[in-house]
Amino acid sequence: MRIGYPCMNTGIGCTSARTFRLKSWSEERFLSTVAENLACLSRILAYNAAHRLLFFRVTSDLVPFASHPVNTLDWPEIFTEEFAGIGALVRENRMRISMHPDQFTLINSPDEGVRERSVAELTYHAAVLDAMGLDTTAKVQVHVGGVYGDREAAMARFVERYRTLPDRIRRRLVVENDDRLYTARDCLSLHRACGVPVVFDTLHHECNPSGEDVAGALAACAPTWSHHADGLPMVDYSSQAPDARRGRHTPTLDPAHFAAFLAASRPHDFDLMLEVKDKEQSALRARALATDDPRVKRNL
DNA sequence: CTTAGTCAAGGGGTA
DNA sequence: TACCCCTTGACTAAG
Numbered sequence: 001m002r003i004g005y006p007c008m009n010t011g012i013g014c015t016s017a018r019t020f021r022l023k024s025w026s027e028e029r030f031l032s033t034v035a036e037n038l039a040c041l042s043r044i045l046a047y048n049a050a051h052r053l054l055f056f057r058v059t060s061d062l063v064p065f066a067s068h069p070v071n072t073l074d075w076p077e078i079f080t081e082e083f084a085g086i087g088a089l090v091r092e093n094r095m096r097i098s099m100h101p102d103q104f105t106l107i108n109s110p111d112e113g114v115r116e117r118s119v120a121e122l123t124y125h126a127a128v129l130d131a132m133g134l135d136t137t138a139k140v141q142v143h144v145g146g147v148y149g150d151r152e153a154a155m156a157r158f159v160e161r162y163r164t165l166p167d168r169i170r171r172r173l174v175v176e177n178d179d180r181l182y183t184a185r186d187c188l189s190l191h192r193a194c195g196v197p198v199v200f201d202t203l204h205h206e207c208n209p210s211g212e213d214v215a216g217a218l219a220a221c222a223p224t225w226s227h228h229a230d231g232l233p234m235v236d237y238s239s240q241a242p243d244a245r246r247g248r249h250t251p252t253l254d255p256a257h258f259a260a261f262l263a264a265s266r267p268h269d270f271d272l273m274l275e276v277k278d279k280e281q282s283a284l285r286a287r288a289l290a291t292d293d294p295r296v297k298r299n300l
Numbered sequence: 301c302t303t304a305g306t307c308a309a310g311g312g313g314t315a
Numbered sequence: 316t317a318c319c320c321c322t323t324g325a326c327t328a329a330g
Contacts, residue, residue, distance in 0.1 A: 117309065
């Protein structure tokens with residue numbers, strides 16, 4: 001079990017998610033922003049390596065407007081060295097990377113334009129991981145998408161479109177249960193139909209359950225990952241913020257809830273993404289809480 | 301300097 | 316049909 005956190009570090013004083021308004025677009029602005037973002041990502045990963053936080057989600061804002069028509073620059077080529085350096089850092093420290101495109105990425109949309117933009121966005125995400133030289137254990141996770149008034153048809157469209165995605169995308173794509181529309185069980189049925197691995201999200205499963213307890217859901221999702229090509233299963237963990245709208249993440253790690261999760265999840269092994277607002281601070285506390293867990297101990 | 305409104309992109313739910 | 320919500324940090328113009 002590697003423990004990680006998403007997208008940003010609260011302590012080191014830089015962000016890899018700098019962006020700008022489309023109105024402010026210029027090649028100079030783009031190039032300087034990407035350069036800053038990549039430099040910051042390097043710093044974050046160096047911090048993570050030093051603190052043995054070996055799982056990290058790279059922000060989708062790393063390359064602003066990467067899939068937008070306004071951008072005709074060959075950014076993977078321009079930043080070849082920077083991406084390669086980051087990839088080397090990841091590999092040398094046996095770290096793992098994931099990405100999670102925004103809600104606009106909907107491969108099951110009936111709208112041709114939405115689908116095309118989604119494929120372009122997925123191509124961007126795959127291109128980042130490719131430029132880093134990472135193997136197919138580095139994943140791009142998406143939700144199933146909309147229902148469009150007909151769940152069966154919407155799920156069938158996901159399957160059909162997954163099958164025809166370029167291999168560059170498909171080999172990295174994994175699907176996650178969401179908090180309203182598609183449960184873990186729905187995702188498992190997609191896996192049976194097309195082979196897509198399933199990321200289990202604990203909070204979404206609480207909000208939008210499909211009958212299994214945590215252990216049962218993990219047992220069902222784990223075999224959707226081919227150990228060789230896909231690596232360990234990925235699990236997103238968070239708990240419900242008290243007195244907040246359903247689905248809102250807690251601001252910081254709840255130690256008792258986390259301990260209960262660790263106990264319930266045994267003996268399954270997976271890489272764990274802590275979706276908590278204070279980011280690396282909670283990841284560090286989680287790792288400390290779990291140091292006696294043999295799954296974590298192996299990676300210290 | 302601080303702050304409040306806004307940002308490429310979709311879809312679901314309510315009135 | 317019209318409007319609100321999600322989720323979120325960062326940008327940007329206004330004060």
